Amino acid sequence: MSQSISSSKIKSVLTPNPSISKNSEQNSSLGDFIQETLALTQRLFIQLQRRPSTLIAGIIQPFMWLVLFGALFSKAPSGLFGTDLSYAKFLAPGVIVFTAFSGALNAGLPVMFDREFGFLNRLLVAPLSSRYSIVAASTVYIIALSFIQTAVIIFASAILGAGLPGLAGLSAIALIVFLIVLGVTALSLGLAFALPGHIELIAVIFVTNLPLLFASTALAPLSFMADWLQVIASLNPLTYAIEPIRYIYGHGDWAINSIVMDTPWFGFSFGTVILVLLAFDALILLAIQPLLRRRFA
Amino acid sequence: MSAAVLIENLQKSYGDVQAVKNISFTVQPGEIFGLLGPNGAGKTTTIRCLCTLSKPDAGKIEVGGVSAIALPKAVRQRLGYVAQEVAPDKVLTGRELLKLQAALYHLPQKIIGDRIQQLIEVLGLEEYANKKIGTYSGGILKRLDLAAGLLHQPEVLVLDEPTVGLDIESRMVVWEFLQELRAAGTTVLITSHYLEEIDALADRLAIIDRGVVIAEGKPSELKDKLGGDRVTLRIREFTSDEEADKAKHILESLPFVEEVIINAVQGNSLNLIVKSGQSSLSKIEQSLAEVELPTFSLAQSRPSLDDVYLAATGQTIMDAQIAASSTRDLKKEKKQQMK
Ligand SMILES: Nc1ncnc2c1ncn2[C@@H]1O[C@H](COP(=O)(O)OP(=O)(O)OP(=O)(O)O)[C@@H](O)[C@H]1O
Ligand SMILES: [Mg+2]
Numbered sequence: 001m002s003q004s005i006s007s008s009k010i011k012s013v014l015t016p017n018p019s020i021s022k023n024s025e026q027n028s029s030l031g032d033f034i035q036e037t038l039a040l041t042q043r044l045f046i047q048l049q050r051r052p053s054t055l056i057a058g059i060i061q062p063f064m065w066l067v068l069f070g071a072l073f074s075k076a077p078s079g080l081f082g083t084d085l086s087y088a089k090f091l092a093p094g095v096i097v098f099t100a101f102s103g104a105l106n107a108g109l110p111v112m113f114d115r116e117f118g119f120l121n122r123l124l125v126a127p128l129s130s131r132y133s134i135v136a137a138s139t140v141y142i143i144a145l146s147f148i149q150t151a152v153i154i155f156a157s158a159i160l161g162a163g164l165p166g167l168a169g170l171s172a173i174a175l176i177v178f179l180i181v182l183g184v185t186a187l188s189l190g191l192a193f194a195l196p197g198h199i200e201l202i203a204v205i206f207v208t209n210l211p212l213l214f215a216s217t218a219l220a221p222l223s224f225m226a227d228w229l230q231v232i233a234s235l236n237p238l239t240y241a242i243e244p245i246r247y248i249y250g251h252g253d254w255a256i257n258s259i260v261m262d263t264p265w266f267g268f269s270f271g272t273v274i275l276v277l278l279a280f281d282a283l284i285l286l287a288i289q290p291l292l293r294r295r296f297a
Numbered sequence: 298m299s300a301a302v303l304i305e306n307l308q309k310s311y312g313d314v315q316a317v318k319n320i321s322f323t324v325q326p327g328e329i330f331g332l333l334g335p336n337g338a339g340k341t342t343t344i345r346c347l348c349t350l351s352k353p354d355a356g357k358i359e360v361g362g363v364s365a366i367a368l369p370k371a372v373r374q375r376l377g378y379v380a381q382e383v384a385p386d387k388v389l390t391g392r393e394l395l396k397l398q399a400a401l402y403h404l405p406q407k408i409i410g411d412r413i414q415q416l417i418e419v420l421g422l423e424e425y426a427n428k429k430i431g432t433y434s435g436g437i438l439k440r441l442d443l444a445a446g447l448l449h450q451p452e453v454l455v456l457d458e459p460t461v462g463l464d465i466e467s468r469m470v471v472w473e474f475l476q477e478l479r480a481a482g483t484t485v486l487i488t489s490h491y492l493e494e495i496d497a498l499a500d501r502l503a504i505i506d507r508g509v510v511i512a513e514g515k516p517s518e519l520k521d522k523l524g525g526d527r528v529t530l531r532i533r534e535f536t537s538d539e540e541a542d543k544a545k546h547i548l549e550s551l552p553f554v555e556e557v558i559i560n561a562v563q564g565n566s567l568n569l570i571v572k573s574g575q576s577s578l579s580k581i582e583q584s585l586a587e588v589e590l591p592t593f594s595l596a597q598s599r600p601s602l603d604d605v606y607l608a609a610t611g612q613t614i615m616d617a618q619i620a621a622s623s624t625r626d627l628k629k630e631k632k633q634q635m636k
Contacts, residue, residue, distance in 0.1 A: 009415075009419075010419050010477055010481065011477075011480065011481045012481075013415045013416065013419050013481075014419065014447065014450075014477065014478050014481035014482075014483060015450065015481045015482050015483070016450050016451060016452040016482055016483050016484075017450035018374075018375065018450075018452060020404060020408075020412075020449055020450045031403075032403045035400050035403055035406075036400055036401055036403070038400070039396065039397045039399075039400030039401065040397070040400075042397070043386070043389065043393075043397055046388065046389060046393060047386075047388050047389075050388045051388065117384045118380060118382055118384030119384040119385075119386055121350060121378075121380060121384065122384065122398070122401070122445075123401060124349075124350055125348045125349065125350060125373055125376070125378045126373060126398070126401035126402055127370045127371075127373040127374040127401075127402065127403070128370075128401060129403075
């Protein structure tokens, strides 16, 4: 196989050289972390590019949510969803958040398949600077997908009569989508490391996905709900992502201290909601740490 | 100089299965070390502990003097690992996989392209590098895995049964390559259940059986330690039981014959252990002729590694292999592994 190459060249290629990678002890591992995260992210995008069906389905689905739910409530009395809020306007934030949430919830599946096929061993025997790079890569990937989906939803909603938030509003929506995707992606990856197989993971995704949708304010405001559901919806992180976006859709003049969300107990300002989402992310990232560190038997 | 790999009193159980009961061996820098054992002996379990994929229940593991348990990251940097089961990402091309691998080992960006190209050339992958891995044959996949394992120029390359399921030609390619690798100064640890493979490649080996080491040393040493020569005798192509018994009886009375075993599976051929010496064959033929038994074939050889295994366990590796593969529940193991 190597007839064409001189044996001295073979020798130089195959000779051990412990210093080929920068010495891991003295090297600031941030560079390493970025390098491995980018490489893992790139793999996910190559997969997406060569198997684009996930992306296509991911764009068609929220579009159908918008059209179907929009039609379902199209004859609702005007003003039912708040003064000056058409159902299209009401629905768009719910679909944005729910779509990002579903995508993030599924983030663990590719990792689970990597585990089952043994590809993950490749990553685990490598001197990764941190196994959070696996989480980071998935997050970057899901974020990118979610942003594409969000853009499509915002655009489609605008056509369906929801209007278009301003530039600051769009940036705020991006921030909120990022925060919800980060936490849920990390959670899903934690499950992918902890559960025994993809069947179990799919089961968990299945029993979480729709209930969390219905126990949030995505499709109907809190005031429509039974008291017990109001309590659950007020604890549901999805609600904390949906309500500020909805406020942005309804009010051109929103600010960091606008009260964007009412719960049975008290109102939350835009800033507080962001803090809640940050706390949610921090909690999950901490919780999955032992799962990542664990060596796989 | 510290050993390239040191494993001492390693133990690892899965549930109530003791996969590794007590394994110790030392690999010296620059040698090819073979870990020989039948199916289920504990080879993969040992290798997984060495490569920091599973945590041993007890024991010491060091690579170049560094503990795999205390400093797993440093050990990962020093090892290249070629797993028993190749796990390709079918969607990527070979080159893309190598690029990923290079980043995981933090190769400096500016040398990655060259380094990948060098390995592609050395492993003869030019024709395949830009094709999707899903289209590769088993032999090409193994070569890609070798390239991936060597990208970061590790001190030790660990290969778990690298030639299982490969055709003879691909197997020869791997053998030759490992010899080149040793010539270049890389230490190689290879597991196998093929005697010929370990015999042909290994400078030293350990034979393991049911989670313990039953012999360690140079192939020639282990064989010499057994002493005597092996003689295989066929009276006829297929010998009747009576004739085989009769021959056994006569041969056992010869002074230089130590043991006679009738191998029913091989058409009642006779396996003899004799004292080393030149004239055994003619004396055997002569004493058979005296009782009017013919000789269909007769051959004398030095003991093989299989004889070493046979002497320690009472069965050949092939028999152990067949017995073990019929009792293992691979699905259950896979499940256990995921826990
Ligand atoms: N994950 C697991 N769960 C339960 N038992 C296991 C597991 N892995 C291995 N075993 C058991 O441990 C023993 C050693 O297995 P191991 O895979 O280390 O053997 P091996 O020498 O690599 O065999 P092979 O030639 O089949 O690769 C076997 O009896 C096997 O059934
Ligand atoms: Mg094995």
